[in-house]
Amino acid sequence: MKISIIGNTANAMILFRLDLIKTLTKKGISVYAFATDYNDSSKEIIKKAGAIPVDYNLSRSGINLAGDLWNTYLLSKKLKKIKPDAILSFFSKPSIFGSLAGIFSGVKNNTAMLEGLGFLFTEQPHGTPLKTKLLKNIQVLLYKIIFPHINSLILLNKDDYHDLIDKYKIKLKSCHILGGIGLDMNNYCKSTPPTNEISFIFIARLLAEKGVNEFVLAAKKIKKTHPNVEFIILGAIDKENPGGLSESDVDTLIKSGVISYPGFVSNVADWIEKSSVFVLPSYYREGVPRSTQEAMAMGRPILTTNLPGCKETIIDGVNGYVVKKWSHEDLAEKMLKLINNPEKIISMGEESYKLARERFDANVNNVKLLKILGIPD
Secondary structure, three states: OEEEEEOOOHHHHHHHHHHHHHHHHHOOOEEEEEEOOOOHHHHHHHHHOOOEEEEOOOOOOOOOHHHHHHHHHHHHHHHHHHOOOEEEEEOHHHHHHHHHHHHHHOOOEEEEEEOOOOHHHOOOOOOOOHHHHHHHHHHHHHHHHHHHHOOEEEEOOHHHHHHHHHOOOOOOOOEEEOOOOOEOHHHOOOOOOOOOOOEEEEEOOOOHHHOHHHHHHHHHHHHHHOOOOEEEEEOOOOOOOOOOOOHHHHHHHHHHOOOEEEEOOOOHHHHHHHOOEEEEOOOOOOOOOHHHHHHHHOOOOEEEEOOOOOHHHOOEOOOEEEEOOOOHHHHHHHHHHHHHOHHHHHHHHHHHHHHHHHHOEHHHHHHHHHHHOOOOO
């Protein structure tokens, strides 16, 4: 049996699909992993997992219909040559144009997976710009044209079904709510959060929508009364996003002692282990954030919003606290609760670990995914 997995970047393929690739190849299935920006090292990682890396062209964002359709045609030619029994396209643009290429090439089992509705569906604190509204309407139109002709659509949370499928009356042959993609729990070591020196860690791209500005403002507020508390930011600076932190912003914060910024790191688990509390005050339309799942798997309490994707990771007052979107004041208040009650950091971390095992075990979720793809367990 052959299966093609179609994503955007090589990094996303490695970060989000490597566990699935390993599961499939162990079953003797030939896996073709499509990404747009492979280099020698990323290809080697995919090959070590037992799959075949395949280059293809597709712009990550924006709509250039002529260019996107041409790239879809070229992708369909590659699929015709491979003749996969099934394809799985993930993220928004691959779910549109990868699915369309699957239709053109006559793949029998054509499945798309949306891991959150993304930036175009994200509510902004100062209203949605006209350009964003226009792009959202185009995206929804493409979903309405293509999704009725695929076998299955996979979503990660019920809110996405309500806000996309129900609201826009998109016809589907089949839809599945998977929950979080999950983690290989064996790759994460649970540990007791340090409470002698308390630290809060934020792991995401430094986008406004991920709540980085709220994290920084809360850190500034806490530092005035608790100068020994540490605030760590891990993640890449996104130069194309006007609302995120710039390099000069980060440099200023580091010099003032407000935050520690190691940048984008590959050893995320090591940093989580050193931290006390995980923070993601996101208002982005998440699927289920992987970084939060990782922190839970390592036994860290969570501070996050009650918004789609994030709320799947939090039981307020049990494994952490819900924080109000766009409110650094509320975030600082919840941080102080934990600083003043360090025993809660430990007990809530235990609850996070239990919740991760219950909801985010990749072995369990991959079985569901294989069933959707028509692959026997």
